[in-house]
Amino acid sequence: MRLAHITWKKAEEYFKSNDTVLIAIGSIENHGTHLALGTDTLIPDKILEIVEKKVDVMIAPTIPYGACDSMTDFPGTISIGYDGLLTVITKITDCLLKFGVRKFVFLNGHGGNISALETASLNINNKGGLAAVFNWWLIAPELNEAWRGGHGGAEETAAVMSVNPDFVDMISLEEMNVKDVSESLKGSGFKTISFKGIDISLPRNYKNVTDNGWIGKDHPKTATKQWGDEMLEATASYLAEFIEEFKKVKL
């Protein structure tokens, strides 16, 4: 059920006997030269479409923006930052708590959102509620190791192919190019460098990490629509099962 599609009277009735709400949070940001800026929002929205056929849960409108301050030098990227996202989530959940909602599932599409969502979740718990952060791209490889991926890599490329192949521009794909900090401090990931084979966290402006934006061991060329379809179906099924269990939690 979609909150945006019902009247306040229906919502009042629903929340008398249901205290769980599902909200997707995405991002509008660079995903390499081959994936749409909305990748992190489009994928959770697709998962929601599948989930709502499998479980009875109230779905609040998706928050399309997230925290991606490191990427705002890439045109089209919009970040509301950690503070902005925490404020938005807190405002939304405070309203819903007032109507009897106690449990929240945050379906997250972007790694940079995790800290704000976890802070919001802790605050919700301190207000008598409970919130889960469901990072879909980290759950998917738990279901099938072959689905593990990076930023704009094959995992996300396959998922966007499942959403709409028109949002993938493989002709414009550029090869991965991660910049080193020095000869012995090699760029190894989104916000890490490798020293003697061990990754150390070293957050940099994303333009200083890569020219084109994709990073991962999963080359986008290996992505297929079938992979995306199977992965999103399995991830949504697991999420639906989790929500069934989560709904039973008594607070």
Ligand SMILES: [Zn+2]
């Ligand atoms: Zn992404």
